[in-house]
Amino acid sequence: MSTIDKILRFFFEQPRWVKHSLFWLGILLLMIPKELVYSRESPFEIAVMYCCIIVGQVGASYFFAYWVIPNYLWKRRYLLTVLFFILGTYAFSVVERIMVVHVGETLVRTPPFVQEPVWEILTDWKKLLHGYIPALYSGVVFFLLVKYFGEYKKVKERDLELSKEKARNELKMLKAQLNPHFLFNTLNNIYTLALSNxxxxxxxxxxxxxxxxxxxxxxxxxxxxxxxxxxxxxxxxxxxxxxxxxxxxxxxxxxxxxxxxxxxxxxxxxxxxxxxxxxxxxxxxxxxxxxxxxxxxxxxxxxxxxxxxxxxxxxxxxxxxxxxxxxxxxxxxxxxxxxxxxxxxxxxxxxxxxxx
Missing domain, CATH: 3.30.565.10 (Histidine kinase-like ATPase, C-terminal domain)
Structure with a gap:
C-alpha cells in the first residue's frame, strides 16, 4: 500500500467531525502560503481574511452537498437544482463579502475607515461575480469531489466485502453438498462389504x-x-x-x-x-x-x-x-x-x- 493510500485510508476512517475539520484546515493551509508570497499584507491579516472567506465556502459546500444535490439533483428535479445553485451561489458569495468587509477588515484595519454598506454588497453583483464567486467555488468544488470520492470508496469497499462474503457462503454451501454425497457413496460400499462378511x-x-x-x-x-x-x-x-x-x-x-x-x-x-x-x-x-x-x-x-x-x-x-x-x-x-x-x-x- 502506497503512502497516499495510507493517508487516504487514515483520513476516511476518522469520525465525521474530524474529517471535516481536517479538510477545511487543509484548505486554509493551501490558500494562505500563496498569499504570503504575493501579498504585502502581514500573515495575521492574510489568515483573518481567508478565515472570513472560508465561512462562505463552508456554508455553500454543505448547502449544495447535503440539501440541493440529494433532494433535487439525484431526484432529477433539474430546474429546481439550477435555481437553488444560482440562489445559493449568490447568497454565500454575499456572506463571503460581508465577512471580509464587516468582520475581517474590522479586525485588521486601524479606524477610522469607510466600509461598504450591506445594501451595496447585496447589489454590487459585478464585484461578487469577479471577486467572490470564483473563491467560493474553489472550496465548494474541492469539497464535493472529496465527499463523493469518499462515498464512492465506501460503496466499492462494501460491495467488495459483500461479494467476498457471498462467495464464502456459496463455497460453504457447495462443499456441504459435495461432502455428504461422497460419504453416502462410501458408506454404501462398506455396508455392502459388511453384509457379505x-x-x-x-x-x-x-x-x-x-x-x-x-x-x-x-x-x-x-x-x-x-x-x-x-x-x-x-x-x-x-x-x-x-x-x-x-x-x-x-x-x-x-x-x-x-x-x-x-x-x-x-x-x-x-x-x-x-x-x-x-x-x-x-x-x-x-x-x-x-x-x-x-x-x-x-x-x-x-x-x-x-x-x-x-x-x-x-x-x-x-x-x-x-x-x-x-x-x-x-x-x-x-x-x-x-x-x-x-x-x-x-x-x-x-x-x-x-x-x-
Missing part, C-alpha cells in the same frame, strides 16, 4: 478413517494441496476396488513438476462421477483412466471412464453443476472444463492456469 471390511474402514480425516481437517479452508487431494483419491479408489473386484480396470498416471493448491474435493467429485456413471452403470468390464499433470503455467486433470452402450449421459445429470459453480467462484475465467461424450466413453478434462 468380506475380509477386507476392516481395511475399508481404515481407508474411510483416512478420508474422513482429510475431509474434516484439511478441507476446512478454500484450498488444499494437490498431493493431499491425490492421496484422498487413492484411498477412495482403494474402497471402490474392493467393491468391484477384478472386473474394474483402473489406470492412473502422474506427471508433476511440483505441488499446487486447488479447491478441496473438486477432483474427488470428478472421480466419483466416473464411478457412479461409468462403473456403476456397466455390468461388464468398466474402465477408468486418470491422468494428473502439473506444468510451469497450468494444471491438468483428465479422467475418462467407459459407459455402457445406449447409456444417455447429460451434463446436468452427472453431478458437474456444483463443480462448475465452485470453479467459477474460485478461478473465474482462469480455467477450462471440457466434457466429451462418445458412444463408449465419457471424458472430463479440467485445465487450470497457475498464478505464480
Amino acid at each position: 468380506a475380509p477386507n471390511t476392516a481395511e475399508s474402514i481404515g481407508k474411510l478413517s483416512e478420508i474422513l480425516d482429510h475431509v474434516l481437517y484439511k478441507c476446512s479452508g478454500n484450498w488444499v494441496l494437490l498431493s493431499d487431494e491425490l492421496q484422498l483419491i487413492a484411498n477412495y479408489i482403494s474402497l471402490e476396488r474392493l467393491r468391484y473386484d477384478e472386473r474394474l480396470k483402473i489406470e492412473t498416471s502422474e506427471q508433476l513438476s511440483g505441488d499446487v493448491e486447488i479447491p478441496p474435493l473438486i477432483l474427488l467429485s470428478l472421480v466419483e462421477n466416473a464411478f457412479k456413471h461409468g462403473a456403476g452403470e456397466d455390468s461388464g468390464a468398466p474402465s477408468i483412466h486418470m491422468h494428473t499433470e502439473v506444468g510451469d503455467d497450468e494444471f491438468v486433470f483428465r479422467i475418462k471412464n467407459s459407459i455402457p452402450l445406449g447409456y444417455q449421459a447429460k451434463e446436468e445429470g452427472i453431478g458437474l453443476t456444483n463443480i462448475t459453480k465452485q470453479l467459477d467462484l474460485v478461478y473465474a475465467e482462469a480455467y477450462e472444463l471440457d466434457i466429451t461424450v462418445d458412444r463408449s466413453y465419457f471424458e472430463v478434462v479440467l485445465t487450470v492456469k497457475i498464478d505464480h
